Amino acid sequence: MKKNKLLFSAILLSMMVLVLAACGGSGNSDGGSEGESSEGDSEAPQFLSMLTGGTSGTYYPLGGEMAQIITEATGIQTDAISSNASADNVAELQEGQAELAFVQTDVMANAVEGINSFEGNPVDNVQALGSLYPETIQIVTSKDSGISSVEDLEGKSVSVGAPGSGTYVNAEQILEVHGLTMDDINAQNLSFDESTSGIQDGNIDAAFITAGTPTGAVEGLGATVDVAIVPIEQDKIDELIEEYPYYAEDTIEAGTYGLEEDVTTVAVLAMLAVTEDVPEETVYEITKSIYENAGEMAHAKAEFITLDTALDGIGIEVHPGAQKYYDEQGVTAE
Structure with a gap:
């Protein structure tokens, strides 16, 4: 009888331990999931697509050099992609088909205002990273x-x-x-x-x-x-x-x-545009890598890529990540 009572007590104790462990495990699991989700929201992307222009223009070769610098500086694989340039590039950014793009400042202004080729279809998810060259x-x-x-x-x-x-x-x-x-x-x-x-x-x-x-x-x-x-x-x-x-x-x-x-x-001016959902820290690092390494680019237009003109001609909202870098460097729009 005594043995039966001891056996019953042992079984009961084991069941209580299992229940407590399950509850604790469930709590940790939920906390872990929330933590991972929170980190995932701000994690840098593994890949970035940069839309440029036709292979015989300026955007494509300069974009190739720029993509390489971004890849080396940030560790994010960035690919320069040939495209039909400004208007199509903005449309692709609007549709989430890429994260970065070369664009004329006038075309970007038209897109935000919803005029010319963007009549009735204003773009509200694309922001400026910075001006590049005339x-x-x-x-x-x-x-x-x-x-x-x-x-x-x-x-x-x-x-x-x-x-x-x-x-x-x-x-x-x-x-x-x-x-x-x-x-x-x-x-x-x-x-x-x-x-x-x-x-x-x-x-x-x-x-x-x-x-x-x-x-x-x-x-x-x-x-x-x-x-x-x-x-x-x-x-x-x-x-x-x-x-x-x-x-x-x-x-x-x-x-x-x-x-x-x-x-x-x-x-007009060439600029880099970026979708608003690219994390702030990622855009900060991209902006920093471009303006601090422009001197390493072989293309003739790289000499115009300077902080002194980084906000020239920008008529749209600047991405917070880029703005953070400009604020640190004391760069303001003219």
């Missing part, structure tokens, strides 16, 4: 085309980029201040490579190309054709800037593409 509007033709002014484009076959692209909007606005519209030219929607090939083959007369100079596609054209860049006169530059303040006067220097004289034109 993107020159180059009206490219050949010396023997007979085209020496914007007005001479009337009636000619002219590449203006894809509808809604940054280049297309630039072309539309420049034509506008010269009293022309897309209906006054034979507009062709070609890539940079297709544009320069078309000029070389005589299929088109001129092309609008918005990119950092020197642009690979135009340099390639210069190997077979005497390149000419159509100037924009000062009064039209002033009119354009008054109407669209994100433009700035620019000069393509003699020697570029074999030019014999400086050519006056205008430029």
Whole structure:
């Protein structure tokens, strides 16, 4: 009888231990899950996609160097991806197809405002990381085309980029201040490579190309054709800037593409945009890696990537991670 009582007590004690252990385990499990979830929300991503532009433009080669620097500095595998550039890049960011992208400042402003190619579809999940360099509007033709002014484009076959692209909007606005519209030219929607090939083959007369100079596609054209860049006169530059303040006067220097004289034109700015859901600390590290290692980049446009101009032309909200870095460095918008 005594043995039975001892056995019963032992069984009861064992059951109580198991119950207590189960309760304790359950509590720890819940706490662990919450902790992991909390950490996961702020964890740096393992991979990042950076949308650039066509392989013959400036975005793609510069983006490749930048992606490598980000990968080495942050440990996050960052891939530079060829794309159709500004407008498409913003749309891809909006849809969550990438985290970073090269964009023209004017296109990004249009996207946030929901105008031009973003009419009725404003973008509210993309923020600025920083400005990079001037993107020159180059009206490219050949010396023997007979085209020496914007007005001479009337009636000619002219590449203006894809509808809604940054280049297309630039072309539309420049034509506008010269009293022309897309209906006054034979507009062709070609890539940079297709544009320069078309000029070389005589299929088109001129092309609008918005990119950092020197642009690979135009340099390639210069190997077979005497390149000419159509100037924009000062009064039209002033009119354009008054109407669209994100433009700035620019000069393509003699020697570029074999030019014999400086050519006056205008430029917008290239910038990096980032989706708002990339963690603050990750964007901080990306921003730091770009502006502190720009000197290691071989591309000619890297010399323009400085903290002094990092907030120039930014007309949208800056990502908190980038803003944190700029605040530490004492960088403010002009």
